[in-house]
Amino acid sequence: MSMSPLAYADSLRIGTIDFVSPDEIKVLLDIEAPDGVALNTGTPRPFPRINGYVLIPSDDGHLVAQVEWITIERSQYPKRKGMQDFGLVDLPYPLRKMSLNPLGVLAYESKDPNGHDSYRFRRGVESYPTVGDSVLLPTQNQLRAIVESGDNRHVPIGTSPLAANAEVKIDPDRLFGRHLAVLGNTGSGKSCSVAGLIRWSMDEARQARNGADPNARFIVLDPNGEYANTFRDMSKVRVFAVEPSDGIEQLQIPLWFWNSAEWAAFTQASAKTQRPTLVQALRSVRDGVFGATVTPSHEMRRYLRTLVSILQLERNAGSPWGKFPQPKAFFEKLKKWQEGLANQDSFSDNEKAALGATRDKITGLINARLGQYPTYEFTRGDVDELLSLIQSAHATFGGSDTDILPIDADVPRPFTGDQLLRSVEATAELLGVSEYVETMQMRIRTLLSDSRMKIVSGTTPDLTLDDWLRNYIGDSEASNGSVTVIDLSLVPAEVVHIITAVIARMTLEALQRYRKLHHGKTLPTVLVMEEAHTFIKRYHDDAENQNSAAICCQVFEKIAREGRKFGLGLVLSSQRPSELSPTVLSQCNSYLLHRISNDRDQELVHKLVPDNLRGLLRDLPSLPSRHAILLGWASELPVLVQMNALPEQHRPKSDDPDFWAVWSGQDGKGQTVERPVNWKSIADDWQQINTPDL
Numbered sequence: 001m002s003m004s005p006l007a008y009a010d011s012l013r014i015g016t017i018d019f020v021s022p023d024e025i026k027v028l029l030d031i032e033a034p035d036g037v038a039l040n041t042g043t044p045r046p047f048p049r050i051n052g053y054v055l056i057p058s059d060d061g062h063l064v065a066q067v068e069w070i071t072i073e074r075s076q077y078p079k080r081k082g083m084q085d086f087g088l089v090d091l092p093y094p095l096r097k098m099s100l101n102p103l104g105v106l107a108y109e110s111k112d113p114n115g116h117d118s119y120r121f122r123r124g125v126e127s128y129p130t131v132g133d134s135v136l137l138p139t140q141n142q143l144r145a146i147v148e149s150g151d152n153r154h155v156p157i158g159t160s161p162l163a164a165n166a167e168v169k170i171d172p173d174r175l176f177g178r179h180l181a182v183l184g185n186t187g188s189g190k191s192c193s194v195a196g197l198i199r200w201s202m203d204e205a206r207q208a209r210n211g212a213d214p215n216a217r218f219i220v221l222d223p224n225g226e227y228a229n230t231f232r233d234m235s236k237v238r239v240f241a242v243e244p245s246d247g248i249e250q251l252q253i254p255l256w257f258w259n260s261a262e263w264a265a266f267t268q269a270s271a272k273t274q275r276p277t278l279v280q281a282l283r284s285v286r287d288g289v290f291g292a293t294v295t296p297s298h299e300m301r302r303y304l305r306t307l308v309s310i311l312q313l314e315r316n317a318g319s320p321w322g323k324f325p326q327p328k329a330f331f332e333k334l335k336k337w338q339e340g341l342a343n344q345d346s347f348s349d350n351e352k353a354a355l356g357a358t359r360d361k362i363t364g365l366i367n368a369r370l371g372q373y374p375t376y377e378f379t380r381g382d383v384d385e386l387l388s389l390i391q392s393a394h395a396t397f398g399g400s401d402t403d404i405l406p407i408d409a410d411v412p413r414p415f416t417g418d419q420l421l422r423s424v425e426a427t428a429e430l431l432g433v434s435e436y437v438e439t440m441q442m443r444i445r446t447l448l449s450d451s452r453m454k455i456v457s458g459t460t461p462d463l464t465l466d467d468w469l470r471n472y473i474g475d476s477e478a479s480n481g482s483v484t485v486i487d488l489s490l491v492p493a494e495v496v497h498i499i500t501a502v503i504a505r506m507t508l509e510a511l512q513r514y515r516k517l518h519h520g521k522t523l524p525t526v527l528v529m530e531e532a533h534t535f536i537k538r539y540h541d542d543a544e545n546q547n548s549a550a551i552c553c554q555v556f557e558k559i560a561r562e563g564r565k566f567g568l569g570l571v572l573s574s575q576r577p578s579e580l581s582p583t584v585l586s587q588c589n590s591y592l593l594h595r596i597s598n599d600r601d602q603e604l605v606h607k608l609v610p611d612n613l614r615g616l617l618r619d620l621p622s623l624p625s626r627h628a629i630l631l632g633w634a635s636e637l638p639v640l641v642q643m644n645a646l647p648e649q650h651r652p653k654s655d656d657p658d659f660w661a662v663w664s665g666q667d668g669k670g671q672t673v674e675r676p677v678n679w680k681s682i683a684d685d686w687q688q689i690n691t692p693d694l
Contacts, residue, residue: 012136014047014054015098017129022102025056025065025128027135029096034137043140045164048098051616051640052162053146055136056129061107062136063129064121064146064637065100066616072096101616102128103637106138106146116141121149121636140164150636155204157197158641161627168630168641172201175634176526176569179560179587182628183577183605184594189626190573191652193592193643194528195230197571199650202234202482216482217474217525219507221500223534225489226652233650236481238471242455242490249471251455251486252463253499255417255447256286257506259410262498265551267443273436277428280306282409285423296344297351301397303340308394310430311387320378327376331369333432338362340430354393361389412465412506417448452492455499469510472503473525497548500535501555508559511566522567527559532572533579553581560587578604590632592641595623609638616640 014033019026029048038047046052048070055062072094104123111117119142138146144166153169160166175197184190198218205214213235220227228248231237240251258266260279269275287302314333319326341359343352365386369376421444428434428441447453472484491499507527514523529535536557539550546554559570560583572588574580578600585608596602597620606617609631616629616638623629626645631638661667662675683689 012139013134014137015135017056017131017133017135018097020128020131022128024068025100025102027054027098027100029098033096035096038137043164047137048096049162051619053138053143054100055106055138055142056133057136058105058129059127060105061119062105062138062142063125064103064106064138066103066638068099068101070096070098100135106142119145119149121146123636146637147639154208155197155201156644157200157630158643160639161642162640168635168639170630170634175590176201176524176571177564178589178633179564179570180572180590180592180634181577181585181588182571182573182592182594183596183601184575184623184628185597186575187625188594188596188623189628189643190575190594191226191530192626192646193594193628194530194571194573195227195650195652196644196646198483198526198528199231199234199646200644213478214482215478217478217523218483218528219473219503219525220483220485220528221488221503221530221535222485223488223496223531225487226530227485228487228653230650230652231483231485234481234483236479237483237485238481239485239487240472241487248487251491252468253455253502254414254463255420256414257412257468257502258498259505261546261551262501262548265546265548266447266495266498267440268547269440270436273433274440277424277431277433277437278440279409280309280431281420281423281427284427285415285420286409286411286413296346297397300344300347300351300355301394301399304390304394304397305399306427306430307337307390308387311383311390315380315383315387320383321380324376327378329432330378331366331376333430334362334366336429336432338366350396351393354389354396358386358389358393361386414464417444420444421448447495450492453495455491469506473507473510495548497535497552501548501552504529504552504559505555508555508563508566508568511563511568515566522565524567524569526569526571527563528571528573529556530573532574532584533576536572536574536581536584537579538581553584557581557583560584577601588632590630590634593617593620593629593631594627595625596620 013030015027015029017025018028034047036046037044048067050067050070052067054065054067056065057063074094102125104121104125106119106121109118109120143163147160147163147166147168150169150171152171152173155172155175156167156169158168160168180197182190182193198220202214202216205216206212208214222228225241228239228241232247239248241248242251244250260275260282263269263278263282264275267274267278269278284302284306287305310333314320314330320330321327338359341355341362343355347355365378365382421441424437424441424444425434428437470480472486474480474482474484486503488496488500504527507525511523511525515521535549536553537549539546539553541550556570559568563570570584570588572580572584576598577585577596578598585604591605591608593605596605602617602620605620609617616631619629619640626643628641628643629638630641658667658673661673665673667673
């Protein structure tokens, strides 16, 4: 005999509300409510259950709430429905109560083609229930609708154990477009989740294209070398590492990619003298007839332009007529400048005449101050006249007013390390600060002479900027593959932060220019940062000289703030969220939280989510592997997800060390485990000794 709709609805009732607030609803459970397993919802399932879902009838359908805690209170008598003679029994009796977090509304839409009711969940509560309202168990259909609601849910990532194993899907626009943080302890499944999100997204996109490769771009920055073989079965995966091998290309981040801030951080340039010298040297070395042979006439034009820039700075600072020893320092600079104004046979008559007039003026200024008791002060008129002559000579050699404006020190134009070193030396001489930049020059020489720095020393002289963008970000229509894995595991510690910062910054700036040239259209790209706490670490922004780690963090902070506008999504994976930059974490709109045991990390995660969701996060210390809590913009409601399993060959190589298998010689499956070691081959590889017989 089938039940009437009213009788069926009444059978789902589990209690009544006896307390209501905006972030908490307390419920008194009926005596007849299930106390272990609910059998009246279509399929047996555990109830009551922490973090499970219940419904409360409302004007718009049903208010969806999540169970935060369950408790028992002692009562003088049982409050059983239909009993009136309460006074006949006066014995202590347990009453069950539970607390709920209101999440949103489950609204009825229509019947689906199979005749089942169709529901849709939307986040937010417009009207709250009142004391005495009924609380219901959701049916299987309603429970699935709670988890499976949402538009553009294309990519399945797992199932929800708390919602009848409903399939959990995500909208890639929400997940990757607003930045994602994957947080959890070592061994909790973070790396597999990151690899799975990339793989499952590509699989669904490939199906949508009827088997064709998707026009997608994932760039994985891999500090531990875990992902080199993870995507091998996917077509045209690009893998770069310090030491190339079969299927792995040479990582190349040439030093002419570095901007002035990155150079200053690496060389630890002081703010007063070394940094201005470095910036001016970068401007000079990046200048030139791009892609053409530099002639003596062009070299002189560049030299004159540098003199104009320096002289304008000196005049604006008032150094020539300032207090001692500033005028004497300006006098010494004039003597240095004069040495570089020599004529060349290839110069035209007009160019030689312009240089001669400039030399004569400088000679006159110098001779006037060579007496027994010289006065080094210069007048404003002397400086203005000299500046006019140098500007005229600069124009004679083909310069212009716009050319006098300093070229951007950060424009990625090719140069070699030796050219930069010579430019620093020449600029220091022109500025009269040679003795103050020796330590900076020494650091640059160390970079150029260290064989481990081959990834930045320019071992591929014909590498162009467009080749690099094509190989590392992806060619048009992703014709050379959708995934780039950059193995940073053997990058020297001295430059690993700089290299990471350069890759991230170049990616962002390339996408900025793409949008500029394509009338606001973006090129969706995802940048994945493993071990993010190492590269996006909190830093003190009050330091005068930022180190490499701070520069790296600042790049990712800029991506977190601005990347969405240019189509650059950020995925962070970290086991220490408390060490991450607060700026980056606050810009992440979605979180996939695996097991987190550390108190500080738990405290930080609790601060990232609204107060009424913190009950769900109490599960974090006890989550099993492969289980995670998905919350934020990518999910209509916080949901516990059992992530889909990845085959062993698709997992990143981040397994725990197999101590017992090596110790005992058995792997638990009857297979013998041998782990021989040849320290000679390791030592030779470490010392970079070529030994063909090994």
